[in-house]
Amino acid sequence: MASPEGVLNGSSSDIQADDKTLVVKPEDQFVNSDNNSNSDAEKGQVSQEVLDWDNDPHNPYNWPAWKKGMMVFTISTMGLTISIATSISSSSVGLLQQEFGVSRTVALLPLTLYVVALGLGPVIGGPLSETIGRYPVIMGGMLLGSFFTIGAGFVHNFGALCFFRFLTGFLWAPVLANAPGSLSETFMPKTRGPVSALFILTPFLGPGLGPVIGSFVSVDKGWRWTEWTMLFFAAFTITLGCFIGETFHPILKRRLAKKRGLEVPPLPPVSERIKTFAVVAAVRPLLMLFTEPIVSFICLYVAVNFGTLFSFFGGVPYSFGLVYDFDIEQSGLVFLAIVIGCFLGLATIMACEIFFYRKQAVNYPPHKIPPEHRLYPAMLGCFGLPIGLFWFAWTARKDISWASPAVAIIPFAWGNFLARYGFAGVFPLFTIQMYETLGIHWATSLLGFIALALIPIPFVLYRFGPTIRAKSKFETHKYE
Structure with missing residues (x-):
């Protein structure tokens, strides 16, 4: 997943360059975090000078301090929620054994499948965010994942419990994948380090806090209350999410250009977009992993x-x-x-x-x-x-x-x-x-x-x- 590991390789913190247009030249395709050659949103020729993007209030770099702070607090709280869900059920293994009559190893599957899904979700959510924007992926993922959390709390079949937990992790994972990108699109490099460190903390706190919360909740209320607890966390973060907005620069520039009546070239054909999405989401990551x-x-x-x-x-x-x-x-x-x-x-x-x-x-x-x-x-x-x-x-x-x-x-x-x-x-x-x-x-x-x-x-x-x-x-x- 794109995640806190960005602090190790500098992928989201240090790669910035002058962003002059919505089009990316081949030689610059990996340089600018505002411009990603895999993004359909940037396929245009609207001049940055015409938009006056550097000084425009729609530019996340120019957001007021309260809005930037709200964005950091929101995605950090989401990161904490998602990471708590990785371990909150670890204290309920014995209860799952008793209710569903499974072995201890099998009773760990809801936990392990959730974690595996966290690794798979960004494969789709990452490239998708550069097609439709980060905000729809983050908010849509949190909302849909919450519905499956409800399903996990009501289910009376162990296989269905594993299924719901997997889908919850799969839908929540893109939030962690897109958060570093949102930070790099909101804060300039000179102020990005401390803010990134604060966000990085939250996904690491979750695995430590999850067993503490889960142990008290499951003993007093039963294992289903671990799911209800996560639902309360998720509802809080979704409410916070209503007060933040899109940060992906190419999407915002196209919206601004349309608002001002500027001509914006059409997006590529659907077939080309699907092909690009498949290459970015599946082929290229595997190729890079092994080569x-x-x-x-x-x-x-x-x-x-x-x-x-x-x-x-x-x-x-x-x-x-x-x-x-x-x-x-x-x-x-x-x-x-x-x-x-x-x-x-x-x-x-x-x-x-x-x-x-x-x-x-x-x-x-x-x-x-x-x-x-x-x-x-x-x-x-x-x-x-x-x-x-x-x-x-x-x-x-x-x-x-x-x-x-x-x-x-x-x-x-x-x-x-x-x-x-x-x-x-x-x-x-x-x-x-x-x-x-x-x-x-x-x-x-x-x-x-x-x-x-x-x-x-x-x-x-x-x-x-x-x-x-x-x-x-x-x-x-x-x-x-």
């Missing part, structure tokens, strides 16, 4: 780290229940350590922005800062993952206080926040079997060894990124 080393390694790095985080949804309650006799509510509270780690991660990102990134920015022309300089947080955080995992693995013992493995989750969450959907979805399915077979110490250590093996990735990308990008088969932004 572009930077894409491959970042996806591997993010997927494994995110998957390890989700394995904790099964591993933490199992470990604390077995070793310390924690009940569901007590185990849920342990996940607050993830929240603490996320806030420390936010502080680290801000520090890297101030002390590393901005100092490098003065050495390059405007908007020409190589994306490798966005890797500083990952280069720090990659050490937090194995440290937290090994610490947890070998202190989760009856002769050591529960506080030690609980605190160990903090550096793990810190590192995961600085680093980071397919792997994440399937990890919980084998977590308990892995812990039962290997034991708490070696099962968690196995995850630690995997995190250890991934440490070189951000350093290799930082050192050899320009060389690798120069060999890309795809036209990329020029930083020199």
Whole structure:
């Protein structure tokens, strides 16, 4: 998904250029976030000078501070809602087993299918937002996903529950995919860093808050109230969404041109638009995944780290229940350590922005800062993952206080926040079997060894990124 990972590669934060017309020249097709050659909305020749776009109040860069603040608050709240839904049902596994008569592994499917859907949704939602606009995709996705959340709350068939949870995740996922783009279209680069960091925090807080909320709600009210809780969150965010608007510049420019009676060339034929959509949504991403080393390694790095985080949804309650006799509510509270780690991660990102990134920015022309300089947080955080995992693995013992493995989750969450959907979805399915077979110490250590093996990735990308990008088969932004 397009998501908080943008902080690692600078794709949404640093790529800006002068936007003169609604048409994109081939050599500029990957340069301007306002202009994307895959967008049907930009197929025109309306001059920016005629529109006076730089000074127009319809330009999101010129929105008043309250409207920009509302936009950030809204998409951040949506991100928090969507991410809470990834883990809120983790405390209801036993209740699902009892009601539907399924095994523990099967009872985890509503959780895992939701997470898998979060990885698939942006494949459609991302390109679609550059055809009809970001606002319809974001609001439409939240609204339709809420209807399926209602279905999940009323259902009495386990297969239908899995189906509704999958569709909810699929429809809500494009919100996370489009949020970084909306931020880059609303804030200029010099003010975008802190705002992006605040948004990045919310999707990471959800997996920590979800089990806490779910443990208390499901014990007192039953598992269906986890769905009603998510519905309340979603209704709140949809209400907030009514006060924000479109941010995609090509769409706004076409609307402004029509409003002023300017001639706007027609959009391409439907057949051409469908073909372009298919290439952008399916063919190109797969091609880049298997032929572009930077894409491959970042996806591997993010997927494994995110998957390890989700394995904790099964591993933490199992470990604390077995070793310390924690009940569901007590185990849920342990996940607050993830929240603490996320806030420390936010502080680290801000520090890297101030002390590393901005100092490098003065050495390059405007908007020409190589994306490798966005890797500083990952280069720090990659050490937090194995440290937290090994610490947890070998202190989760009856002769050591529960506080030690609980605190160990903090550096793990810190590192995961600085680093980071397919792997994440399937990890919980084998977590308990892995812990039962290997034991708490070696099962968690196995995850630690995997995190250890991934440490070189951000350093290799930082050192050899320009060389690798120069060999890309795809036209990329020029930083020199």
